[in-house]
Amino acid sequence: MGEAPARKKIIIDTDPGIDDALAIFVALNSPEIEVVGLTTIYGNVYTTLATRNALHLLEVAERSDIPVAEGSHVTITAIQLDPEFPRKIGQIVILGGAFSVNGNVNPAAEANIFGDPDAADIVFTSGSDILAVGINVTHQVVLTDEDLNQLAHSKAKFAQYVCKILGVYFSYHHEAYSMQGVYLHDPTALLAAVDPSLLTYTEGVVRVQTSGITRGLTLFDNCKKKYGELNEWLHKPKVKVAVTVAAPAVVRLVMDRLMQE
Known part of the structure; x- marks a missing residue:
């Protein structure tokens, strides 16, 4: 073996x-x-x-x-403090962005990118091996009331703990989205790092709007068209952006690992 x-x-x-x-x-x-x-x-x-x-x-x-x-x-431009940083690490998996969908802070911006658009733009164009998992994907991954009930009946330490804190999260989603469940943003991004085959990806250049009404907007260029004039997209490194997710498999993994004794 x-x-x-x-x-x-x-x-x-x-x-x-x-x-x-x-x-x-x-x-x-x-x-x-x-x-x-x-x-x-x-x-x-x-x-x-x-x-x-x-x-x-x-x-x-x-x-x-x-x-x-x-x-x-x-706010900080981390990578500017250490220009060698992109070559020191294997991969950056980013929970952030709203690719071709509305944001969750406002119609343009997702919360993590909105928190520091300047730093986000630097990271996306740094040349690191980057995988972006945006809310266009994580909004497909929902922990339901029935899932919460299963967690409540588990004797596992993590399951018991998260049941104590999930109430306010469920209330927020009911109020903000009129839904009976919660989006699994961070767990989806984490599992993308654990098992990249849970998602599918496209590659291209991502830039972040840093000012104005669309501050925090993530815009993806598929790099299929050659433009006739110089622009701020040229010669930027490509990144991977998640486009689909095996949502039931992700929820099952989250449940199994929270209920692991």
């Missing part, structure tokens, strides 16, 4: 966050990967609280051996 494939080492950049908590728990119960650290950033909450929440989740998981590094409290 051959040797088992090496576990993929990942760092989770997070602002927990309810579905961030689900993603972290799923990651810790994913044998394919090794979580070597968490980094924190502002978004759902301020950076200091994100750090506190991340440390708390690791305590719940009894994984306080995993280090947590606190990120910036303000």
Whole structure:
């Protein structure tokens, strides 16, 4: 028998966050990967609280051996501080963007990109191996009331914990989207890193609008047309953008790994 494939080492950049908590728990119960650290950033909450929440989740998981590094409290162009960064890492999986659909902060912008459009544009054009998982995909992945009921009947530690925090998330989705369920944004992006075959992708150039009414808009160029004049899209590196997802498989994996005792 051959040797088992090496576990993929990942760092989770997070602002927990309810579905961030689900993603972290799923990651810790994913044998394919090794979580070597968490980094924190502002978004759902301020950076200091994100750090506190991340440390708390690791305590719940009894994984306080995993280090947590606190990120910036303000907008920052991270990659500009270290131009070699794109060549130091394997891949960046981004939960962010709304490709050819409305955003969730406003009709133009998705929340993570809207939080720092300038930094997002730098990352998308950095030359790193990038996979963007936008809400055009994550809105297909829904945890239902029945799924929540199954979690509630599980004796697993993670299942019991998430049931305590999911109530407010379900209430928000009912109010904002008139739906009986919640979108699994972060867990979908996490599982894209674990098993890329769960999604399909297209490749092209992504730029981010950094000002005006469409600030935070992610625009995808499929690079199939050669334009006659110079523009700000030319000679930019291509990235992968998720276009479809095996939603039932993703939900099943999330459920199984949250209920793993």
